[in-house]
Amino acid sequence: xxxxxxxxxxxxxxxxxxxxxxxxxxxxxxxxxxxxxxxxxxxxxxxxxxxxxxxxxxxxxxxxxxxxxxxxxxxxxxxxxxxxxxxxxxxxxxxxxxxxxxxxxxxxxxxxxxxxxxxxxxxxxxxxxxx
Amino acid sequence: xxxxxxxxxxxxxxxxxxxxxxxxxxxxxxxxxxxxxxxxxxxxxxxxxxxxxxxxxxxxxxxxxxxxxxxxxxxxxxxxxxxxxxxxxxxxxxxxxxxxxxxxxxxxxxxxxxxxxxxxxx
Numbered sequence: 001x002x003x004x005x006x007x008x009x010x011x012x013x014x015x016x017x018x019x020x021x022x023x024x025x026x027x028x029x030x031x032x033x034x035x036x037x038x039x040x041x042x043x044x045x046x047x048x049x050x051x052x053x054x055x056x057x058x059x060x061x062x063x064x065x066x067x068x069x070x071x072x073x074x075x076x077x078x079x080x081x082x083x084x085x086x087x088x089x090x091x092x093x094x095x096x097x098x099x100x101x102x103x104x105x106x107x108x109x110x111x112x113x114x115x116x117x118x119x120x121x122x123x124x125x126x127x128x129x130x131x
Numbered sequence: 132x133x134x135x136x137x138x139x140x141x142x143x144x145x146x147x148x149x150x151x152x153x154x155x156x157x158x159x160x161x162x163x164x165x166x167x168x169x170x171x172x173x174x175x176x177x178x179x180x181x182x183x184x185x186x187x188x189x190x191x192x193x194x195x196x197x198x199x200x201x202x203x204x205x206x207x208x209x210x211x212x213x214x215x216x217x218x219x220x221x222x223x224x225x226x227x228x229x230x231x232x233x234x235x236x237x238x239x240x241x242x243x244x245x246x247x248x249x250x251x252x253x
Binding site: 030033034036037040041044045047048050051053054055057058061062065066074078081085088089091092095123126127129130 | 153201209
């Protein structure tokens, strides 16, 4: 049967010392989700330069890509997206009843973090190319 | 039945759609990053290149479905997070309709961009 869990308020920042791996997974998934939906709105706003024509679109995108801060933020976006994907796959499996025991849940969370770290570090040269 | 650890109330259409859209986004978001950062490179993106991609019907349809899935998954995710934080009554209704309107606006604007890019190469 479905069972609800009282997680308390995330805003009680002092609680972080008590967090288990599952709580960190929950906090990271929420945080990365907020970043991704925020980025979707920003992304569509930037791409809307296409409505002003060929040059506006190309100049806007290439102008942004020339900024180092944009490239660094893109690496951050990659980290956020990759973690959300891996942890999301983990959640889908848990919803299907696979890997329900706490030990597997914790190990799959650590695996999500490690895979995210490897992919992000390996991608840094591609994202910073030509700066 | 196994104990569920999900944050969401089970058995609803939104619960199901959140997971279907998640499974679809796992593939399309990874494809989007690989295509536009590793196959093509973001600093070399041009209007002509984007228009050429959007002139391919399969790409256009995939991107429209990607936008629809991302918009639903994101706005529904924010709503679930707010409900999980305990909002009820009027704030809950306001949050719901603000998210519905924001979702519709970003989807319509995204479609306008996709049509502009598709039409440019026609």
